Amino acid sequence: MPPGNPGRLVRSLAALVLVSTAVLPAALELAGPPPFGVIGPGAAVDRAVPPHTAQRADLGSAAAAPTVDIRRTGDPANRITLVLLGDGYTADEQDLFRQQADRAWRSLMDIEPFRTYQGFFNIRRVEVVSPVSGIAETEGRGHNATPLGMHFWCEGTARLLCADEAATARYAGDGAGPQYLIALANSAEYGGAGGTGVTTLAGGSPDAGRIIQHEIGHTVGDLGDEYDSAPDDSDYPNLSTLNADDMRKKQAKWWRWLGAESPDGAGTVGAYRSANGLYRPTPDSVMRTLGSAYNLPSREAIIEELYRRVRPTDAPMPPPGEVSGRPRLDVRPLPLAGPRQLRVDWKVDGVPVEPQAADRGWLDTAQLNLAPGRTATVTATVRDTTDWVRDEAFRDRYMTRSVSWTVTG
Structure with missing residues (x-):
């Protein structure tokens, strides 16, 4: 699993809240700044929120969960393995999990830079059978009945979808190389989270494909939310307290990209100030509105993180x-x-x-x-x-x- 500060979980919460009002029903819109745990474009709060690791009864053997390599591009020692796990899917619902897992990873590989660098990833599915269908979706309901303990209302935030990270890692198992764990909940509600050891999303949500594109930005690129109501945390490669002139003078943040035309039509890279006082690189991006694209500084951040885990060549033949x-x-x-x-x-x-x-x-x-x-x-x-x-x-x-x-x- 990639290293990470548990506080990143909080930052990713706002990610789901960032969905544009054209997509979200009015009932899901927030009247003010989102709570620090909301899963939207990712809340950029610097508070550390420990992952849920409460002790609970063992609901089954992790070793007994079938594991399927659904896409293998190369040696796992030099690939990043995306491990897709389901929670709240009974034995009779495993076909549903397979369909939703396929939709999730295919949606991720449909957005740049993941589309170009999809050969850097292997994809594995772990079919975790739950004794009950669905997960805890309402506040105050217990959340220990499913193997991965997934539940909404994490840290008191409705759309923040958490998982027991220790249990998820146990079911995922060890890999020969780096892994990112993605946990899908058997739910049609709107929610997810990113930025920690486990990226989560509601597998049955109509927005699931766009949610994972946003949340993985937190997890892989360490990106922050760019929407106006996100917390004013500039500790991300795509957020800054500096305007464009100061970036150039200090050669800070995305100064190399200033003035570049975004290939996705999102405008010229500059310093666009949000209502929270922070600057973002472009008027819009997937870290601001679900369904958009990553801006150029964010693409660079993601590619750099990939190369910190993967070498540009497999083992040469014959050996040097x-x-x-x-x-x-x-x-x-x-x-x-x-x-x-x-x-x-x-x-x-x-x-x-x-x-x-x-x-x-x-x-x-x-x-x-x-x-x-x-x-x-x-x-x-x-x-x-x-x-x-x-x-x-x-x-x-x-x-x-x-x-x-x-x-x-």
Whole structure:
């Protein structure tokens, strides 16, 4: 599971409240600033709210819950695994959970930058059978009857949907690499949460697909809510107390992006002041209105977090070091969705060479024509050249990898 401050949970609460009034029925609109636990675009409160970990009766063996790898793009040690778990789904409702889980992850992969970087994710489903159908939806009702203990009214906030993080982690199990846990509640109510060890959403809500797009922004990108009534917490990459001029002077926050045109039509990146006094990068985004897109500084923040957990290549074949004969050298860059792929540059003894492979991912050393007994150092450098990242120091450190072989003819 990704590391995180339990206080992030509070910040994510407002996420659900951020849904535009055109989408929300009037009864769901808030008259004032949302309470610190609301699941909307994510409340940006700096209070630490400990996850619900109350001791309760064991409702079944976590080891007995069927686990299904529904999408595998590569080695789990170098992928992020999204683990989808359900709560409040009985044995007869597992088909419903499967359908709602599929809708959730497909909705996530339908928004940039997740669409382009979907090859960085494996997806696993854990079919947790509940003895009862549904979860606690009303204030004051007990919430220990389901395996993951999911319930609304977490910390007194109606739309804040919490789960027992210890129980969820137990059912998810250990993975070979990093994992993000996503818990779906068998409920059609509007709610969710993000920013902690478990991202939650109501699986049966008509807005479930848009909710996960927003909440994952909290969890993966450490993004804050950009709507007017969010708490005035600027401790996020997409929120600031500085105006555009001060950002440039101090080279702070999203200063590299100022003046850039957002590719989603959300306007020019600047410093747009919300009613809570904080500046946001664009007039609108998915962290402000459900169904929108991530603005450019938020895309960059998400991509950077992905690369903090995933290397740009899988293990090269053969392993770097000394090789003999005429082997094929495969650097194995991670695939991207779409025409742009990670750039691969090859050098032999420091001199650039062009591989025969159209995808540039491998080099046939037979083309080097090495004399018997002669050695050469072959180096492959893989680099993500996306213009969605402007921090070149980060690109050099995390988004670039070089490997070398010493080839003997």
